[in-house]
Amino acid sequence: MDTIFALASAHGRAGVAVLRISGPHSHWAAGQLCALPPVRQAGLRVLRHGGETLDQGLVLAFSAPNSFTGEDAVELHLHGSIAVVAKVSEVLAQMEGLRLADAGEFTRRAMDNGHLDLTQVEGLADLIDAESESQRKQALQVLSGAIAEKVAPWRADLLRAAALIEATIDFADEDVPIDVAPEVLGLLCRVKEDLVAEQARTGAATAIREGFEVAIVGAPNVGKSTLLNALAQREAAITSDIAGTTRDVIEVRMHIAGLLVTLLDTAGLRDSDDVVESIGIARAKQRAEASDLRIFLLQQPGEAFDVASRPDDILRYAKSDVSTVAMPSVSGKTGAGVEDLLAEIASKLAPKTSSAGVFSRQRHLLALTTAEIALGKAINTLPRASVMPEVIATEIRVALNALEGILGHIGVEDLLGEIFSSFCIGK
Amino acid sequence: MKQFDVIVVGGGHAGAEAAAAAARMGSRTALVTLRCDAIGVMSCNPAIGGLGKGHLVREIDAFDGIMGEAADRAGIQFRLLNRRKGPAVQGPRTQADRKLYRQAIQALLAEYESLTILQAEVASLIIGSHRVGGIVLADGSHIKADAVIITAGTFLNGVIHVGDQQRAGGRVGDAPSILLAQQLADLDLQRGRLKTGTPPRLDGRTINWSVLDSQPGDDTPTMFSFLNSAPFVPQISCGITQTNARTHDIVRHNLGRSAMYGGHISGVGPRYCPSIEDKVVRFADKDHHQIFLEPEGLDDPTVYPNGISTSLPADVQHQYVRSILGLESVVITQPGYAIEYDYFDPRGLDPALQVKAMSGLFFAGQINGTTGYEEAAAQGLVAGLNAALLATGRPLVTLSRSESYIGVMIDDLTTHGVTEPYRMFTSRAEYRLALRADNADQRLTETAIALGCVSEKRTNSYSTKAGLLSAAQSLLSQTAFSPRELQAAGVEVSADGARRSAYDVLAFEGVTPEHAARLVPDFASFDQAIQLQTACDALYVQYIQRQDRDIQRLRADEALAIPAGFDYSGIPGLSNELTQKLKRVLPVNIFQASKIEGMTPAALLLLISHVRRPSRRLMA
Incomplete structure (x- = not known):
């Protein structure tokens, strides 16, 4: 039995995100990230992987049969950030014997282990149905357009490649071309290159669906929270004249020029002896690194922070109502320069959307990666097509099946159809 | 009072295998056929096996069935197809002497003491409430049984076409058969119409063999049955010729007179077995098509020209056949024809091949929309085993897609139905690397032994083999070698520091049992067959492990x-x-x-x- 994992809470930004892991390797897997607390006791843990800190959160372990699924299970209560969840998921996916759960799979396991009664199942089914209905509608809309347009030619190319290989296997005795390798190589390489390019675009696609993160970064008491409130047009963050008022990251979701944006107000960057403030500062740096766009609020020219700069960073001189050090400047208090700042944010985010791919879900990304890896193996085996076509065929099938998960079903009938329409079979 | 546990109606390949299976299970079995001397007749091409089909024969053999044994006894040109490719896609095939094959089937059936063969015509079924209770013969006598297997082939509304001439074929026209057909129709099963064709048969004595290429069998013939190791009769070669532009012109010029192109046939034919008319029309850019000239027997001059099935009129057949190299003065002994027939939608069957709407009634073979001797026999096996289980009140057995080609076929049939005559291909099996012809016994014989359908001889032979394979595998897995040690033994491996066992490296291309024996000298003491089988088993291990997850879920859902x-x-x-x-x-x-x-x-x-x-x- 595989060990499966998935986000159990709603996708997107939230206070807390719960990642559930279930199956025989769940305790082992969580144990790779932190020291597991005793069963059924919550423990605050820092999750680390390969020397890198992933997040800090509550960890809860359950032993079979006393868990939702009836299997050994672990819940990781992470910070509700898409970046954090994605990173932890990625780490888990690379562990031996772990994989992302299919739709309804936790519930299926719970039921297989007799852990759900009928009313519970019906309640869950309603929920899943509601979700899958909206997903289906969305999928249909997407399918009728961009995704279908992308996947259909890959599917056709792989089907053709598979048919060429299968024809040399199943109709070895008949009038089929013997050396199909050159045509298959061309087809597989073309699809593989496309898959690589498409994967590079998935990050932006996810951002469009889930929102861009825009972080406000600067020294303490420079007016970051005041600016956030001005941009959001509400009192989202507490403001005061005391440096270090903002300690944790404050998030405000809003639309800027039609794009979903999460504004992040972060702790002012300085050296601090205060333990709590230090954690806030570390977190501020981390979020600034991970965000899609940063606004640096400066007090004077040449001011530097412990955050690597990027070409598209936005620079503003702070508190233009008090003193105008240099241009461009902004004042959260009076609102001067806020419109101008919003326009610049919009113009900096716009190019990021145009490069976006159509595959925005983690499931899509997983499918593209799986297909790409399989095609790589198939291509490496192609020089030996005459002696091990069955291995090449298996890899192409893995790739087709992965893409099938995105777009409808590819049955063997499609394959045979391709063979019979291409070659004269029947000696 | 019932006279039999199981009645099998029909003596074709499905019926013979079904009767044998039920009898092996210890059931008192009756095989009812119109002509006892026609049991086991090969009505189409004189060959058994091939890709996918050879897998089916091996699986039947793993259940101690009769098709593999009969094919070995009648085989006159054994070839392992795809010999140079991986073992997963190799399929045993043989040309079979028609007479010897028929005789072998009849002799094998005669060995079953609990099997009675009756020459009679079946008029109708005895039907209770949603349950079959036996059959009524044309003479009015009743034979009661717990289960009835219908293997009626193409008898349902069969029509034979030669050009624009038609005549009723099969059993149409006989009042009693109409009653049986009516009873089956009353079961509310969907029906469809299919067609298939045959080529003209040639007199081999009028073929100019000297100008033709010939195709011999393998130097080391591969048998079907796990119990046999060499052919029983002398081996022959087949001839090879091809059509040409003139042949195609003749066919094209006369398309209007073809039954199929003249609009006389409504049934759907198989895409993989197109008629010469189809080939000329659909693949117009090809200027020739290959023809295999297959002798039908050692002492039979008839030759089966594989590749030119047709429904053109006899005079056109004569004309186009004589346009072909080597056949310039050939004599046609029987013109080719197309046959149309009804089949029952197999989606009305459960995976034990029992009619869902009628307990105790089983269908097997062409009646389910399949084509081919091997597909028919494999269904006969499953129906026979289950009819016997039903008669003794035991739970029925079904085979999974993940363990056998038989399981793939029955799942395809009962889930998707058919749109053309269903033939097995290796590409239908998603777990192809695990379902090989070479390991059919390892996959299935234990199940068969547990069911009780395996003779003592095979049980002993299999247990010995399984013990040796397991010993060989653990011997090779015991010791791990460094890349340097492996390289010293001639194994090409990168110096990545990883230690690998001899079993691991057998999965590498070019690594043979000899390499393994250099690493683990004791391996050489196993006989060659065990060494080769161990290598086959090792070859796909990593792929098979990857598929295990899918297989586990599939089996859980099937369960x-x-x-x-x-x-x-x-x-x-x-x-x-x-x-x-x-x-x-x-x-x-x-x-x-x-x-x-x-x-x-x-x-x-x-x-x-x-x-x-x-x-x-x-x-x-």
């Missing part, structure tokens, strides 16, 4: 049976559309249900919970 008569309307929350689909398809397990178009995870969840409810109540 969740939906009871017959399950009430879908009693499930709140299940959409009306899906309820209707479920009622129409009547899936027998959750795996089948999951493949219904439009099935959602939520609906499946609901279904599973309701299917499981009674058992939980019992447990509580």
